[in-house]
Amino acid sequence: MREREDEWTGLMRSAISGDEAAYHRLLKAVTPVLRAAARRGLARAGQPVDQSEDIVQDILLAVHLKRQTWDTSAPFAPWLFAIARNKLIDALRRRGRRIFVNIDDFAETLPGETPEPTASATEVNAQLQALPARQRDVLQSIAVDSASIKDTAAKFAMSEGAVRVALHRGLSSLTAKLRDR
Amino acid sequence: MDTDQLIRTLAADNAYRARPVGFALMLALLAAAPVSLLIFFAELGVRPDVTTAMRNPFFDLKFAVTLALAASAIAVSLHLSRPEASLRGFGWWLLIPAGILVAAISGEMMMPQRTPMMTRLIGKNSMACMTAIPAMSLPLLVGALYGLRQGAPARPAVVGAVAGLLSAGLAATVYASHCTDDSPLFVATWYTLATAIVASVGALMGKRALRY
Numbered sequence: 001m002r003e004r005e006d007e008w009t010g011l012m013r014s015a016i017s018g019d020e021a022a023y024h025r026l027l028k029a030v031t032p033v034l035r036a037a038a039r040r041g042l043a044r045a046g047q048p049v050d051q052s053e054d055i056v057q058d059i060l061l062a063v064h065l066k067r068q069t070w071d072t073s074a075p076f077a078p079w080l081f082a083i084a085r086n087k088l089i090d091a092l093r094r095r096g097r098r099i100f101v102n103i104d105d106f107a108e109t110l111p112g113e114t115p116e117p118t119a120s121a122t123e124v125n126a127q128l129q130a131l132p133a134r135q136r137d138v139l140q141s142i143a144v145d146s147a148s149i150k151d152t153a154a155k156f157a158m159s160e161g162a163v164r165v166a167l168h169r170g171l172s173s174l175t176a177k178l179r180d181r
Numbered sequence: 182m183d184t185d186q187l188i189r190t191l192a193a194d195n196a197y198r199a200r201p202v203g204f205a206l207m208l209a210l211l212a213a214a215p216v217s218l219l220i221f222f223a224e225l226g227v228r229p230d231v232t233t234a235m236r237n238p239f240f241d242l243k244f245a246v247t248l249a250l251a252a253s254a255i256a257v258s259l260h261l262s263r264p265e266a267s268l269r270g271f272g273w274w275l276l277i278p279a280g281i282l283v284a285a286i287s288g289e290m291m292m293p294q295r296t297p298m299m300t301r302l303i304g305k306n307s308m309a310c311m312t313a314i315p316a317m318s319l320p321l322l323v324g325a326l327y328g329l330r331q332g333a334p335a336r337p338a339v340v341g342a343v344a345g346l347l348s349a350g351l352a353a354t355v356y357a358s359h360c361t362d363d364s365p366l367f368v369a370t371w372y373t374l375a376t377a378i379v380a381s382v383g384a385l386m387g388k389r390a391l392r393y
Contacts, residue, residue, distance in 0.1 A: 020196075060188065062333065064191045142193050144182065
């Protein structure tokens with residue numbers, strides 16, 4: 001477990017210094033842990049666990065948009081779990097449940113837990129439809145069609161800089177819509 | 182969008198660099214400060230005898246208290262903007278201005294005074310103090326909350342209240358140059374009340390504005 005967390009910290013440091021592949025690997029690595037914790041939190045609150053993917057996506061968006069609050073000299077896991085706990089509490093509160101979130105939900109996940117096939121979530125999709133057309137097109141091109149920023153720029157006759165701006169704005173407004181729904 | 186697709190999208194946005202919270206807070210306060218100063222110079226202005234007043238240590242102590250409040254509240258608000266942070270080990274920072282105030286009150290008590298204690302405490306400017314500090318704080322509070330939105334606080338209402346302390350500390354620093362009541366008893370009563378009002382407003386606003 002210790003090793004796993006050191007690896008996360010290293011990956012996040014590389015990500016912040018510009019390594020996109022390290023960032024991708026990090027997010028892939030933390031997702032099963034977040035998913036297991038979200039399921040446990042939902043189960044304990046008496047909620048159907050099939051909503052866990054919405055919570056996982058909420059957490060991932062928050063991790064992405066709040067990266068600047070991580071102190072690069074500190075371990076990554078406590079920061080990650082603090083955000084995850086916050087998002088899980090939010091999600092349960094929104095469902096009007098009494099909240100029992102245990103720190104150990106996050107810390108105790110065993111590394112061997114079976115990684116599940118990626119699951120779809122409904123809430124991000126619903127909010128995606130409410131975004132301005134340009135942001136939605138760019139997000140869908142990169143997410144669904146797996147196009148690169150360069151290909152997306154060519155497809156919509158935009159500059160790469162404009163694609164990057166639309167991508168980031170799209171992710172930010174998506175998160176704001178999820179928060180304020 | 183399934184989670185793998187979301188992850189791919191987030192990774193594509195890896196090049197984006199958000200402003201650090203401290204930098205965002207500084208920019209927002211610099212943008213808000215002219216509004217507060219405009220209120221000050223339009224409605225109040227520096228007291229006419231300011232050069233004589235500067236020789237009075239109790240006049241100077243007002244600035245020590247308000248600046249200590251602003252500085253410690255800035256430090257605490259930045260600390261609490263990290264998701265895993267708590268007040269533990271950091272809350273005592275906020276006691277520094279209170280400590281200076283207590284020391285100033287005991288200092289004044291030990292000196293011979295021409296006016297009775299209650300007269301010094303009630304002063305002449307209590308109403309001005311109670312309206313001017315909150316009025317000048319408001320633009321700064323809005324600015325501070327805007328800057329702190331870059332953060333990810335576990336308890337948004339607490340950080341909102343600290344943002345209130347921060348803006349009241351800055352506003353009171355400017356207001357202190359107008360106010361002719363220099364007794365630490367006056368400061369401890371009316372400045373503290375005005376600051377408490379701003380902190381409560383900050384908690385209410387922060388609860389919504391600082392959720393992430």
